[in-house]
Amino acid sequence: xxxxxxxxxxxxxxxxxxxxxxxxxxxWWMFFFWLWLPLLIKYDSFQFLQPYAIPHIFTAEGFTxxxxxxxxxxxxxxxxxxxxxxxxAYNLTRFRNNRRRRPPSLQSDKLAEHFQIGAARLVQWQxxxxxxxxxxxxxxxxxxxxxxxxxxxxxxxxxxxxxDTRTIRDLIRPQ
Numbered sequence: 001x002x003x004x005x006x007x008x009x010x011x012x013x014x015x016x017x018x019x020x021x022x023x024x025x026x027x028w029w030m031f032f033f034w035l036w037l038p039l040l041i042k043y044d045s046f047q048f049l050q051p052y053a054i055p056h057i058f059t060a061e062g063f064t065x066x067x068x069x070x071x072x073x074x075x076x077x078x079x080x081x082x083x084x085x086x087x088x089a090y091n092l093t094r095f096r097n098n099r100r101r102r103p104p105s106l107q108s109d110k111l112a113e114h115f116q117i118g119a120a121r122l123v124q125w126q127x128x129x130x131x132x133x134x135x136x137x138x139x140x141x142x143x144x145x146x147x148x149x150x151x152x153x154x155x156x157x158x159x160x161x162x163x164d165t166r167t168i169r170d171l172i173r174p175q
Contacts, residue, residue, distance in 0.1 A: 115141055 010018060112122040125131055130147040 117141060 013021070108122060109119065112119050115122075125144065128146050132145045132147060133141060134143040134145075136142045
């Protein structure tokens with residue numbers, strides 16, 4: 001498993017944060033059980049909970065209202081499900097042939113041309129892996145420093161001639 005979305009490290013929380021979480025969770029569980037009290041009290045073994053429940057729900061009329069409300073909630077859930085299903089079907093038909101594709105890979109020649117550097121310099125930078133590149137106000141490469149990994153020791157890379165006519169294939173091909 002990669003990285004879980006939920007962080008399960010309560011030891012990293014401060015005491016007020018832990019206390020707030022505990023109280024908040026307890027309050028919501030109490031509210032949840034309070035919503036179920038009318039159905040629990042309907043049975044004789046839970047009559048002691050009657051003072052804490054909604055009073056009008058215990059009449060025959062109250063249960064009728066409850067069941068009507070549950071029926072309307074069910075109808076609303078079904079309508080929402082149908083609307084979302086129709087929307088999904090519409091999107092499937094509309095975007096059937098529009099699958100996401102990877103963008104074309106960036107060619108090294110184009111990259112070197114964009115930064116106005118020679119192909120040899122680009123190959124050198126790619127071999128070093130970790131660089132700090134400084135740019136001027138126009139976005140041109142001003143200075144490059146290595147950060148200690150790669151074939152060269154940490155240093156400022158000496159500048160190469162700007163006009164290099166060799167291509168990447170010429171530099172990579174063994175001689």
